[in-house]
Amino acid sequence: MKPIVHRFSIREPEQARAHGLRAGPFTVALLFWAGVLTVALLFCADAAAPEIDLHGTVVKRTLYRxxxxxxxxxxxxxxxxxxxxxxxxxxxxxxxxxxxxxxxxxxxxxxxxxxxxxxxxxxxxxxxxxxxxxxxxxxxxxxxxxxxxxxxxxxxxxxxxxxxxxxxxxxxxxxxxxxxxxxxxxxxxxxxxxxxxxxxGTPGCAATRIAFLRESRSGKELFLVDWDGYEEQAVTGLGTILVSPAWHPSGERIAFTSYHRGAPVLVALDLESRRLATLSTAPTPAAAVYSPNGKRVAFSTTAEGDAELYVARADGSHARRLTFHPDIDTAPCWSPSGERLVFTSDRCGRPQLFLIDADGSNLQQLTFSGEWNDSPDWSPAGSRIVHVCQIGGRFELALIDVQGFGWRRLTVGGGCENPRWAPDGRHVVFALTQAGVRNLWILDADSGNLRQLTASPDHSYNPGWSRPARERIRASG
Amino acid sequence: MRTRTLYMGMIAALIVVVGLVGCSKKPPPGEIIPPPEVTPSEMPQTERVPGDETAPPGSAAEDAALQIEDVFYEFDKYALTARARDTLTRDADVLLANPGMRLLIEGHCDERGTREYNLALADRRARASRDFLVAYGIDASRLETISYGEERPFVLGSTESAWSKNRRAHFVVRQ
Missing domain, CATH: 3.40.50.10070 (TolB, N-terminal domain)
Structure with missing residues (x-):
């Protein structure tokens, strides 16, 4: 839906004189009030119509339904x-x-x-x-x-x-x-x-929730929302900076980096008991992501110089270093089997995607072209990796197969961040900046259909998609 | 006189309307979600921000602290530019002249790129500044680093002007 814009024309003073009118105090007052009304209506129209015209922001395809x-x-x-x-x-x-x-x-x-x-x-x-x-x-x-x-x-x-x-x-x-x-x-x-x-033949993902961060004056808090945009709720009230929330596959915990102790720490919040467990206090621990079986957690820290990848047990213990290179290695994501990881490294000068086995062997470069390839997420249903790709100075979403084939661009409008797959391996939730505000959107990577998930005046970003309910919540009937 | 009153009234009305328009952009008060409770044992400790330990105004220590300047970086870079080196040299001289002064070096990025990468990049920026100061002869124990990535921008906005101000190592002085 296009935003409604009210247009009022105000006669210029020159024009008024040309028509033989003198701009007396009451004429000025009239023009003034018309102007005030116009400004007020413009703002009201803006506030009442958060829907943004999406024409031309995604690559559409016709798909059988x-x-x-x-x-x-x-x-x-x-x-x-x-x-x-x-x-x-x-x-x-x-x-x-x-x-x-x-x-x-x-x-x-x-x-x-x-x-x-x-x-x-x-x-x-x-x-x-x-x-x-x-x-x-x-x-x-x-x-x-x-x-x-x-x-x-x-x-x-x-x-x-x-x-x-x-x-x-x-x-x-x-x-x-x-x-x-x-x-x-x-x-x-x-x-x-x-x-x-x-x-x-593929699982749906309606019975899922999406965790994300929302920015307010006091800080960045963790929120949850159902996949249809309903039941939005704040989870934390820490009044600090949080970064990169990641679901445990059980759906019971969410790990994130938090600044509530001053220096950033990696913590996991138990959603039921509301307790925070510390996973790592190493310097700048970031980008935590649980393995598909929930037994391990991969993250990056700068404990030994620059940001390197580590794999630890799910409680953060027994951390083992995975990458050894004096450049940034971060943003890891597990393959569905838990045997490999894809991550971002700037070891060739600019951020590119790399693959590595979970034991640190078989390092392999996945993306080669473009100025910036970052924020990879491996499809839970297969071999496609969605990521952010800088094209023409704008940050777009793109897909690449784990073999390095099948690169495909998904968006054309720019302003895209942090894509995360739905459990169906088809939909992608991501943060999109429109009119200076980040909100969450869901894109069907197959058809190019796009829908808005959050519509807040405050930045909403850094999403993570939970696993389907049938895998984690007891049957109720 | 009547005209003046009219104009005054218009200005007053303008202030009221601008105020109202400003308010209309905020969510209605009824929709604010109360912050959820966190278990008391896990309540965030209200630790003092290191920069809060400011010296009394007008003191020699405060004068010295005011001389410490931030360092700026190029997009997706942590290498020190010639200008950054000049700034750091001046900062190092201030540190040498004030042996009691300690610094918390905050690394910052602009909003482009993803948060995880920017945390790592800002960390490198803070370390690049620290390494320069250490190489200049400042005791490493006087310098601490923290990375804020793109999470605490100095200037809001999506212009090169805002971005360039946000790509920095910010120095918080402690006496």
Whole structure:
């Protein structure tokens, strides 16, 4: 959506004289008030329209999406329960959330229908964006929510439109207890992930959260937000500088560099107990990242001169040096197998990406061209490495295969920082500077679809994407 | 007289409107999230920032402290320019003349590049300045370094003018 700009024309004094008007005090007052009104409206329009025109900032590609029909859910609840603020109230409907999740996955062309009203033999339907669905509908979601004593039950079926078979039959009890502020929303996120997995073969990532930093006057604090931009919450209130948050794969801890003791230290915050554990007090410990099995942590420190990579146990003990070069080595990221790492080094004069085995052997340069290649993140689903690449003086996102092939540019607008893969190995969250403010955006690296995750007047940056819920949170039903 | 009153009123109104417009950019007060609690045993210690130990105003020590100048760097570089060397030479002379003076050398970067890389780069900048001073004859025990990367810019903005001011080694004097 383009920002609305109000334009007012004010007659110039010369023009006024030419028309035989004298600029008396009241004319001046009139012009003055018009000017004040214009300025005020311009600022209001700016404040009310944070959406930014994204035309021309990403490289778009046409990609097949699975046509799917979502029918309105049947909701059975007593009037009192219907107003329970925890469970879909205030006009919020479960199928709306499911449709949004499926749309955000970029893997579906979603058609909305009332219960039982979809006619496969009828005219080709239109999707929720108004586009004609030309391919045959593959599946249909039929859902129902009902109260069973104190619990809300979500029942959903996924029906194959070709055979009429039920390919997914899911029933979940949504409990009020537990760590989740909105278990109802979370249940729908998980349903969306299952549908995605059944129909596309790749796991969805709706039941995930993104950790990030937000800058305020008092410091930079750790925040969490659901993948759809809801349930944003502050996690820390340390009033200091934090850098580079990284999830432990369990989803229980987040490691980051903190200046709360003056000199920077590497700490891990347990999200449940809210305790900070110190991982390293070596000089300038930075860029911590846990191995995929959660048993090790890689980071850089300047303990022995310049920034070098170290690998330690997850608690920070038994740190072992990995790189030996008198230039900067930092920003490590593990391969999905945990056997290799990709990192940034300026050993050839400018930052470039390098690969190294987790035991320090097989050092290999990955990027060669360009002035600046930095901030690599290895896809959890394969061999693609997303990174920041300076092109024409601007910082863009680009992909490169671990073999050094398949380099592809993802953005064209510049201002991109810290890309981090979603667990689906398809979406990338990153910080984008627009109008001088950093906010988080999610890019589908396959199609080029872009959506805004945070819309704050304060800088929001340094994101990290949690692993999918099914791998880390106990089933609730 | 009436005209003057009118103009005065307009100026007053302008101040009010500018104030209101300024306020409208901030999030509504109801949306501020209270800072979450941190376990008391892990509360950040309010350690004194080394630079807070300032000398009494007007003293000889303060005069000396005011003579210490920051050093600036080129983009993505930590090598000392000829100008940086001149500045450091003057700083070193001040340190030699004031044996009680100690320095915390803060490394800083501009906002370009990623935070992790900039932490490492700013660390190198602080060390490059320290190494020069040590080579000049300043006892290393009088010098400490800390890297702030791009996290504490001196000037906000995305212009070369702002960037060049943010690529620096900042000296915090302790007596």
């Amino acid at each position: 699975v046509p799917i029909v979502v029918e309105d859910f049947a909701i059975e609840a007593s009037p009192g329960e219907r107003n329970d603020p925890l469970f879909f109230s205030g006009g919020e409907r479960p199928e709306d959330l499911l449709v949004q999740d499926l749309r955000f996955s970029d893997a579906f062309q979603v058609v909305r229908r009332r219960q039982g009203s979809f006619d496969p033999a009828g005219e080709p339907p239109r999707d929720i964006d108004g586009a004609l669905v030309e391919q045959p509908i593959q599946a249909r979601v039929v859902g129902r929510m009902e109260w069973d004593d104190e619990r809300l039950r979500l029942k959903a079926e996924l029906i194959d439109q070709g055979t009429g078979n039920r390919i997914l039959d899911r029933e979940v009890a949504i409990n009020r207890e537990g760590e989740l502020a909105r278990p109802d929303r979370w249940a729908i996120h998980r349903l969306s992930d299952e549908i995605t997995r059944y129909l596309t």
